[in-house]
Amino acid sequence: MTVTIWDAITVRDQLRHEGHERVEGTTRSLPPWSEYAASLFEAKVAEGRLSSSKSRERWGDVLARLIPVFGRLRVDELRTADLIAWRDQVGRWLRDGMPSSREREKGKLVHLSPVTANGWISILRVICAAMTKHYELARDPAKAV
DSSP: OOOOHHHHHHHHHHHHHHHHHHHHTOOOOOOBHHHHHHHHHHHHHHHTTTOSHHHHHHHHHHHHHHHHHHTTSBTTTOOHHHHHHHHHHHHHHHHHOEEOOSGGGTTOEEOOOHHHHHHHHHHHHHHHHHHHHHTTOSOOTTTTO
16 A cells, blocks of 8 residues: 555644544544535625626536535545645646536537636635634645645
8 A cells, every 4th residue: 555645744734633633622523525515606796705796607617517526525634635636626627628518418528728727726626724713723725735
């Protein structure tokens, strides 16, 4: 079995987090990434930070792309390596085309714009930075993306 530096960092962060919980006398279950991302979206809308319908539509479209990929992971389980692997996949889609998500174009490859891809990455970084602060996580997994 090969252990990578990312595996070691994950274990270190998990042990550090568990140690803080023992000291505080609390054990809290962190939500899945999908739940946090959706709640952040709702909070931004409620605060008026996503006031235009275009901004809300953009965030909704991006979340529809990101949640199937990262949604099952708890916020503390998301690793930089997961995000880099996804970013590399997006790069391949830029080069080769990506599968259409439209029902009528099922199975076809469509052109992905670099502007669209950068928008996805930008929103992903905003969500990860906010969750890192909100849950006082040891690291922001999207910092290197």
